Amino acid sequence: GQQLNQSPQSMFIQEGEDVSMNCTSSSIFNTWLWYKQDPGEGPVLLIALYKAGELTSNGRLTAQFGITRKDSFLNISASIPSDVGIYFCAGQRPNIDMNYGGSQGNLIFGKGTKLSVKP
C-alpha cells in the first residue's frame, strides 16, 4: 500500500542529544501527524499539523509541516531515556472527489523511526 518515506529507519541516542527525523512524499498532504509507539502498545499522538509552514511544539518535541506540503519534520531536544520507541509520521491526503473537498479520512503511515539508547 501507499506509504510515506520516513528516515532514518533507526538511530541511537545518548541522553541529552537532539534528534531529528523526517517524512517525505511525492504527493501533497493536508494534515501531518506524528505518533510514538512503545512495544506492545498502540501509537500515541504527539503532534498534529494542519497548515503548510506550521511549526508546533509539545514540550521538547517540535514538528513542522513543510511548505511544499510534501514533507514534515520532527525534532526532539535534549533526549531522555524514555524517548526510546518507534516514531511514526502519518498524513491525510486531499480528497480525490473535488466536489467533496477536504481530506481523505484514512491516515497513511511512514514505516517508522526506531530510537534506541546508545550502548
Added chain:
Amino acid sequence: DSGVTQTPKHLITATGQRVTLRCSPRSGDLSVYWYQQSLDQGLQFLIQYYNGEERAKGNILERFSAQQFPDLHSELNLSSLELGDSALYFCASSAAGQNTEAFFGQGTRLTVV
C-alpha cells in the same frame, strides 16, 4: 488511555478459522479505522467507517470484512485465516471523517498457528 477500547488483547487461532475483533471508539467519535501492523510492514490501512457507513477502503483482503454498528462500535471479521495474517490489528477513532486527529486503541495481537 486513549479512550479507544479493543478486545480481545490477544488471540491465538488455527489456520482456516474465523475471528472477530471488536473496537469501541472514544465517546462521541464517529469515525473508526482499522489498521494492520506486521513486523516489517508498518501500519497498513484496512478500512474506515463513518457513522455506520463505509468511507474508505485500503488494502483489505476479501477474506476480511468490517462493520460499524448503530452504537458506533466496530467489528473486524477475519476468515479463512492464514499464517501470514498474524499481526497486530489496531482500531483508531476520530471525531469526524477528515482533518481530525485519530486516537488508537492498544491493539489485538492475532497469532495464527
